[in-house]
Amino acid sequence: MKRSYIRTAWAGMLVASMALLGACGSTNSGGVTDTKADKGLAVVGDNVTYDPNHLVNEGKPITLQYYTWYPDTDGAVAAFEEYKKIHPNVTIKIVNVAWEDYFTKLPMLMKGKNGPAIFGVHNSYDEVLRPYFEPYDIPVADLEKDYVGVEAHVVDGKVGYIDAAINTGNIYYNKTLWKEAGLTEDDIPTTWDEFRDVAIKLTKKDGDTITQCGFNMNGDAFYSSAFEGMNYQKGELLFAKDGKSANYDNKTTEENLQWMVDLYQKDKVCSTDFGTDGDKSFGNGQTAMLYRWGYFEGDLKTKYKNVDYGMFATPTWSEDTPFAYDRYNGESTIGINKNASDDQKAVAQDIVKFLLADDTYVKTVSENMNSFPAKNSLADDNDLAKMAIFDLIKPRVDRLIWPGAMPATVENTAKKVFQNVFNNGMSVKDAVAEGQKTMQSDLEKSSFESAESQYKYYDELK
Template sequence: MKKSKLFAALGTLLMVGTLAACGSSGGNKDAAKGTTDTKEDKQMEVLGDNVQFDPNKLVNDGKPIEMEYWTWNEGDPAITMAKEYEKIYPNVTIKVVNHPWEDYWTKLPLALKGKNGPAIFNVHNSQHDILIPYMAPYDIKTADLQADFTSVDAHISEDKVYYIDSLINTGNIYYNKAMWSEAGLTDADIPKTWDQFREVAKKLTKKDGDKLTQAGFNWNAETYSAIYQGLNYQKGELLFDESGKVANYNNDVTKENLQFLIDLYEKDGVGSKDFGAESSQSFGNGQAAMVYKWGWYQNELRTNYPDIDFGVFATPTPTEETPFAYDRYNGESTPGINKNQTKEEQALAQDFLKYCLANDEYSKTGALALASFPTKKSLAEDKDLLADPVLSAIAPRVERLIWPGPFPATVETSATQTMEDVLFNGMNIDEGLKEGQAKMEKDMKDTDFTSLESSYAFFDELK
């Protein structure tokens, strides 16, 4: 997933609306010390099912307290939640500190080492190893989290949880509706298998003699590094070996799937490595009828290519039977709590976190802005979410998506290099896979990464 596009999409969050309607508290203002809250009974309902938030209390005994929340984007949904939380508790000030993505991962770890760091902060799972030494576990029962959210199990460490996924995303097929209709295709032609997909792609392809003028399917540029993982998972091939520490790239399934993608171009002629070098742009410019992309692409189309009338359908599978997994997913993380802050600020951070997790609007607003499916079970059939084309495509597959953990970048970059060597440089596939495997093993040798594939709910199907 492209972080820059994802974080730009977050900027739309504040336009969605107020996240929660909150009552007001009584309080006395002391100019020197801030506001003291004196109203314990806020006359407000308790939020949540299993993870609950009861607003009818005093926070910090009603005495003024301030904490910082660090993030990398002004559209972070926790910012709006913080404003609503302050309305409930007038003695609380949540100071938002915003750093650009590039600076965030330098400044945050340094701040967390000392006593002056933020009490609570935005988390991205790609930075897990950097952040986890400074994080306090959630003061929420793991069983309650599991009861309310999917995808919790992969984040349990010695029965403790330090963050979870509030949203998840995965790959889908985006198609040009005008091209689809022009080719005489209807909703009944949406392919369920890859063989059906090949035939549809052929119908969507246009040529002027031998010259390709419209690609039925374009997988150029960054697509391969994402799609190969899903293709392998569909056939029950894991990304890592039994130890969870070594990449599993050089195998017959990877070879078969790379050959399939190449054959779409070289045998079926539905696209070309030389036509529409960047698949995202090619689709947006009306040169390609179908592409494989994650949720961020919906926002890119609406922002940069508003004239494209597009639809979305679930990525096909080898057969119409349920596969081992439909694809890999990645999650948008809930906030982390700084274990080095004062006990008062940590308590406030825990309470604010519980407010976010108990409130459906925290997850729902983020889901709509990022085209990422909420892991909160109470939102699984939300009509507003299912009206979104990407979310409606993801919904039936949520339970059969697998997360291998925040793996090192080489798993994607080395795979991309292999694809380019084979597709553009004429390298034999066997040699390319061998070199890709060697590069991944070398790059991962000194990392602490261990795959979380074994925590997948259907992992035992491989035995």
């Protein structure tokens, strides 16, 4: 699979060019005229198919802008290069906008005629982007046959984006520290009780001072994600039956948070005094285990190259199959701007159909984001199977739940709860009760409705 990435050095040029690229309407410059409808290429895809043997925009040159916040690793960029080989009259200009600015600048541009025809999507900003989605011109039934989790993205019988790949949490462990503690692969825990015992063995102390954390929960990257999966394992949903109210203040949340508190205060596998950056602590060889999602493997390969690490699936509360192993989240496919010109939207629809029928896009997203492909036909792909995370998620993918594009308050409030308990001395009960009030207040200002009821095993809770 050939890849083509935009170099970081281009970023300044791309941002500077935003004002020069003009309106999102058709731009007939920079391309060539294509007169060859029959490309001599095979139709690709299973249910969502793409026949490359046709002219796009009648073969006339056309330019589309694509906005993204991560051009170097955006799987769409590689797929665009493959698309342009088939349709040389199409030019796709990549515009890099920093994450911090992306979801404020992009909606403002798309209100008028100066926005991009196609754009990167992150589902945490679904409510911000939703007003500008042009629905995919692909039957939902075909998408559902080819991709996991499509039904949760359907609005009024159509979709504005789906998942190209999915990810969830796993345990990263330092193999060197593991061996020093006398542990082998046979000691990889499958239950949280076994995990606790292993964390104790991996902890080192000098008197009462912890010099090596067996399991590090410090920082914002742990509790806000982990509590969701731990609750789901016990059959506790994140949202009430109405799909709109928070279900945070309950015995399950309190039990699970207290279990974490005991790890620090009773078992002393780590301490909040050890530092706030668990990632850096792991990278420096001072922490033996972390709970993180797929993105962290990319960080390890770029920031902490000397760490000999491994991964294993997140433990469960018992050996029985849980209601769900964890929450998953998707790497969203690209969006089409409904306010783009008709000719640009027609080309954008053609691009989307190619991206979803061909394998280049999904495979590149999966590899770049250390994620499991949402495309069913790639569940046994030999290239993707080489990724460590692949074998961890594959046996569990059927038992991962997506609550929908939930508002940021769920995770942001959970971070505050963790800080109140671990850093500010608030009781678990009081912190959880306060967290419920904050989440609920924020959710009442949102149009969000949970997708939990669409989970395959939802009826097990009845």
